[in-house]
Amino acid sequence: MSKAQALVVDDETDILDLIKITLGRMDVQASTALTVADAKRQLQRGRFDLCLTDMNLPDGSGIDFLQHLSERYPSIPVAMITAHGSTESAVAAMKAGAFDFVAKPVDLKLLRNLVESALKLRGAAAPSDEAGGSGVRLLGDSPAMEQIRHLIAKLARNQAPVFVTGESGTGKELAARLIHAQGPRHEGPFVAVNCGAIPQELVESELFGHRKGSFTGAVGDKEGLFQAAEGGTLFLDEVADLPLLAQVKLLRAIQEKSVRPVGAQQEVPVNVRIISASHRDLNAEVEQGNFRQDLFYRINVIELRMPALRERPEDIALLAEQILSRLSQAQGSGTNASPWRLTAKAIEALKRHPFPGNVRELENALERATALADGDVIEVEDLYLAKCESKQARAPSASPGLDDSQPLEDYLSEVEKQAILSALDETHWNRTAAARKLGMTLRSLRYRLAKLGIE
Numbered sequence: 001m002s003k004a005q006a007l008v009v010d011d012e013t014d015i016l017d018l019i020k021i022t023l024g025r026m027d028v029q030a031s032t033a034l035t036v037a038d039a040k041r042q043l044q045r046g047r048f049d050l051c052l053t054d055m056n057l058p059d060g061s062g063i064d065f066l067q068h069l070s071e072r073y074p075s076i077p078v079a080m081i082t083a084h085g086s087t088e089s090a091v092a093a094m095k096a097g098a099f100d101f102v103a104k105p106v107d108l109k110l111l112r113n114l115v116e117s118a119l120k121l122r123g124a125a126a127p128s129d130e131a132g133g134s135g136v137r138l139l140g141d142s143p144a145m146e147q148i149r150h151l152i153a154k155l156a157r158n159q160a161p162v163f164v165t166g167e168s169g170t171g172k173e174l175a176a177r178l179i180h181a182q183g184p185r186h187e188g189p190f191v192a193v194n195c196g197a198i199p200q201e202l203v204e205s206e207l208f209g210h211r212k213g214s215f216t217g218a219v220g221d222k223e224g225l226f227q228a229a230e231g232g233t234l235f236l237d238e239v240a241d242l243p244l245l246a247q248v249k250l251l252r253a254i255q256e257k258s259v260r261p262v263g264a265q266q267e268v269p270v271n272v273r274i275i276s277a278s279h280r281d282l283n284a285e286v287e288q289g290n291f292r293q294d295l296f297y298r299i300n301v302i303e304l305r306m307p308a309l310r311e312r313p314e315d316i317a318l319l320a321e322q323i324l325s326r327l328s329q330a331q332g333s334g335t336n337a338s339p340w341r342l343t344a345k346a347i348e349a350l351k352r353h354p355f356p357g358n359v360r361e362l363e364n365a366l367e368r369a370t371a372l373a374d375g376d377v378i379e380v381e382d383l384y385l386a387k388c389e390s391k392q393a394r395a396p397s398a399s400p401g402l403d404d405s406q407p408l409e410d411y412l413s414e415v416e417k418q419a420i421l422s423a424l425d426e427t428h429w430n431r432t433a434a435a436r437k438l439g440m441t442l443r444s445l446r447y448r449l450a451k452l453g454i455e
């Protein structure tokens with residue numbers, strides 16, 4: 001591939017020189033411009049793979065110039081050079097379509113990371129399929145799903161923090177994986193963490209790492225999840241569950257693009273894209289003082305809302321077919337064709353069901369049905385959907401009575417199962433919230449789910 005070309009626009013010649021030298025060492029040819037007018041002229045004459053522009057230029061604003069670029073030259077990734085500590089301008093730039101930003105005074109390591117990511121968007125390194133080789137796919141032909149796929153492809157091309165919202169089980173993590181897999185970071189790690197599952201006192205050390213001896217139990221240096229995601233994406237699931245103190249540190253890490261491990265003197269620069277998610281309404285959490293407004297503002301640069309399954313019932317048949325085929329492969333039939341078939345009535349029943357637990361609930365219902373069906377045809381009754389619709393049916397008082405023929409062990413398992421299903425239902429299949437409701441740890445709930453064959 002020919003030498004990469006960058007256009008750098010800034011009215012400070014010192015910064016232009018610094019960036020030009022740094023890029024030159026990366027084998028990137030940089031052309032410089034002091035004004036918007038000059039930059040526009042150069043764009044007409046040359047071909048560029050990347051543009052870095054200051055926010056305030058003598059003859060116009062960087063945001064207006066960015067908009068000009070995204071209309072006329074949409075394939076050029078644009079990074080904004082922002083004033084030190086100006087969160088507003090960094091967020092505004094990314095909302096306006098900037099690929100990333102670098103704050104003054106320019107940190108050369110961060111600049112190099114940014115340029116590397118931008119150049120990966122050039123042809124060769126871009127993943128060819130939707131899954132980016134990850135094997136992950138978001139199924140569904142509904143207009144809502146088409147739109148999500150389109151948005152994901154767009155979001156994959158920049159570095160802005162994305163906040164994925166949606167009920168439990170709507171595919172928030174799957175969407176995050178796809179943004180990672182289709183973007184320039186796809187060769188780097190994708191690290192997912194459920195913020196609600198980390199004990200409060202360990203959050204900081206888990207996220208940022210710790211030095212040996214920094215607290216009782218810190219027997220050696222440990223790298224944090226930020227460091228583990230270096231060069232890739234960190235997915236902060238259930239971000240609303242982060243304690244307030246950890247929120248302050250997270251904000252700092254995102255703003256400064258560096259972290260300080262617990263007990264360390266020095267900050268360590270990190271090159272990580274943040275995608276976060278929550279099934280909760282973060283605006284409400286901010287209003288109630290449970291979530292910091294400044295952090296919300298920073299992680300919610302772009303919002304991606306995953307639709308509930310009941311908003312797109314036309315996707316259910318296709319999803320069900322794929323899930324059954326995956327189950328059959330997992331159970332060793334070794335073919336793509338599913339040995340199971342849903343009757344027309346069963347498909348209709350699935351389409352009418354409200355699915356509070358969304359695609360995950362559909363997966364669970366089908367897995368249960370394959371175990372219960374006689375032969376290869378799945379009937380409405382095998383789906384046990386009525387149970388999910390009626391909370392009463394699950395209440396312990398409605399649990400099956402102990403009869404003489406039933407061993408006590410089975411009876412107790414059934415009661416336990418009903419209580420767990422009921423809590424999951426009430427929390428829209430959010431396992432962290434369900435565990436809290438049941439007064440057990442998430443780990444313990446997971447163990448029970450596995451034991452009872454619910455997952």
Ligand SMILES: Nc1ncnc2c1ncn2[C@@H]1O[C@H](COP(=O)(O)OP(=O)(O)OP(=O)(O)O)[C@@H](O)[C@H]1O
Nearest residue numbers: 137138139167168169170171172173174279359360
């Ligand atoms: N559109 C889809 N196509 C295929 N599978 C999907 C789709 N949406 C969700 N799934 C599947 O549903 C399950 C739940 O998805 P995922 O974990 O991404 O949801 P989530 O919204 O992050 O859930 P939670 O809020 O509980 O963390 C996964 O097994 C995922 O593969």
